[in-house]
Amino acid sequence: MFQVIGGRGVQVTRLLAPGRAVLVEAVRGRKSRTDTVAKSKQGRIKVPPPVDPTEMVVLKERYAEYEMITRALRLEFKEEVLRKKYEEETGSMAEERSRQEAEEHRALMVFNDQENLRMLQQRVVRIQMEKEEAENKQVEAAIERELQQQEFIKEKEREILKLQEDAKNFITLENLDQRIEEALDSPKNYNFAVDKEGRVVKQTMLQ
Amino acid sequence: MPMKGRFPIRRTLEYLQKGDIVLKNRVKIMTVNYNTSGELSDGARKFVFFNIPQIQYKNQWLQIMMFKNMTPSPFLKFYLDDGEQVLVDMEGKDYKQISQHVKKILGKSEEVLQAEAQAKMQASNPANFGPRKYCLRECICEVEGQVPCPGATPLPKEMTGKHRARMAAAAAQE
Numbered sequence: 001m002f003q004v005i006g007g008r009g010v011q012v013t014r015l016l017a018p019g020r021a022v023l024v025e026a027v028r029g030r031k032s033r034t035d036t037v038a039k040s041k042q043g044r045i046k047v048p049p050p051v052d053p054t055e056m057v058v059l060k061e062r063y064a065e066y067e068m069i070t071r072a073l074r075l076e077f078k079e080e081v082l083r084k085k086y087e088e089e090t091g092s093m094a095e096e097r098s099r100q101e102a103e104e105h106r107a108l109m110v111f112n113d114q115e116n117l118r119m120l121q122q123r124v125v126r127i128q129m130e131k132e133e134a135e136n137k138q139v140e141a142a143i144e145r146e147l148q149q150q151e152f153i154k155e156k157e158r159e160i161l162k163l164q165e166d167a168k169n170f171i172t173l174e175n176l177d178q179r180i181e182e183a184l185d186s187p188k189n190y191n192f193a194v195d196k197e198g199r200v201v202k203q204t205m206l207q
Numbered sequence: 208m209p210m211k212g213r214f215p216i217r218r219t220l221e222y223l224q225k226g227d228i229v230l231k232n233r234v235k236i237m238t239v240n241y242n243t244s245g246e247l248s249d250g251a252r253k254f255v256f257f258n259i260p261q262i263q264y265k266n267q268w269l270q271i272m273m274f275k276n277m278t279p280s281p282f283l284k285f286y287l288d289d290g291e292q293v294l295v296d297m298e299g300k301d302y303k304q305i306s307q308h309v310k311k312i313l314g315k316s317e318e319v320l321q322a323e324a325q326a327k328m329q330a331s332n333p334a335n336f337g338p339r340k341y342c343l344r345e346c347i348c349e350v351e352g353q354v355p356c357p358g359a360t361p362l363p364k365e366m367t368g369k370h371r372a373r374m375a376a377a378a379a380q381e
Contacts, residue, residue, distance in 0.1 A: 108312040109312070111311075111312065112293065112294075112295065116295070116296045119296040119298060119299070122299070123298060
């Protein structure tokens with residue numbers, strides 16, 4: 001369907017052909033190449049639309065100009081965007097800014113380091129105080145323990161002495177008769193009286 | 208109606224959006240070492256409990272890691288993208304002081320934040336119509352009170368170009 005026209009005809013064709021960059025190839029559509037042609041399209045010969053030469057020439061010029069202008073505008077805008085981006089990243093302002101930022105960052109880091117140093121000193125002091133307190137506590141605890149031990153020993157000694165005292169009054173085989181005699185001689189009265197007010201009266205008559 | 212956790216306000220959008228620590232782009236990783244018991248680590252615990260959700264909300268791409276009971280004293284460590292490490296001692300400090308300190312040394316300043324907000328607003332102009340990815344709306348027919356899309360409901364005859372052309376042709380003929 002698309003014949004090749006050679007020789008001088010090419011220039012004419014180029015002049016007269018619409019200035020499209022890409023030729024639209026025939027698309028198969030719904031039917032494959034083995035399907036029969038429709039009845040209404042049996043003898044059809046497809047003819048390209050007629051071209052008026054003078055109109056074509058004028059249109060081509062105008063289109064060429066128009067497309068050149070629009071392409072130029074598009075490229076201008078693209079270039080502007082790229083230039084802005086470039087300025088943003090590697091312009092003179094960007095270097096200033098990055099230097100300033102680095103300086104600020106360094107200053108802040110110094111501040112942070114000072115803060116950390118201060119905390120460190122506080123911590124050292126605190127640990128020192130805690131250690132001293134712990135030591136004091138230990139010493140005190142040791143003293144407490146010593147005192148308690150001493151108390152214990154004294155208590156035990158007192159008990160021993162008390163026992164020794166009591167031992168003098170014990171009833172032994174030798175004293176037995178004597179003590180029995182004494183007990184019989186002195187009768188003890190365990191009775192007592194209580195009145196309604198709760199007063200205890202230990203002196204009662206032995207019967 | 209479940210309110211989960213001890214301070215469920217921490218899970219509300221309003222609380223998260225109130226967070227004011229936006230870290231610089233250079234900070235990539237934040238590590239928190241703290242202890243679960245002890246008077247000195249109390250500020251650190253509160254910082255982790257109250258402020259970390261806000262920080263993560265505002266810095267979605269920041270990696271935050273928590274380590275418990277590994278060291279006797281609590282601290283923060285920030286890892287920047289050029290390999291620099293910033294250590295912040297937290298022992299004995301109040302959680303408000305900690306967050307202010309962090310904001311001062313590694314946070315974006317107010318002007319920077321405002322400039323960024325401005326740039327974002329300029330980029331997303333609501334007057335632009337286009338693909339959903341870049342603009343709010345694609346066609347004026349989506350706006351309330353405007354002529355509805357002729358794809359959904361057919362236009363009245365008087366508004367179609369066909370009718371108008373016919374009228375114009377009829378008038379020209381006369």
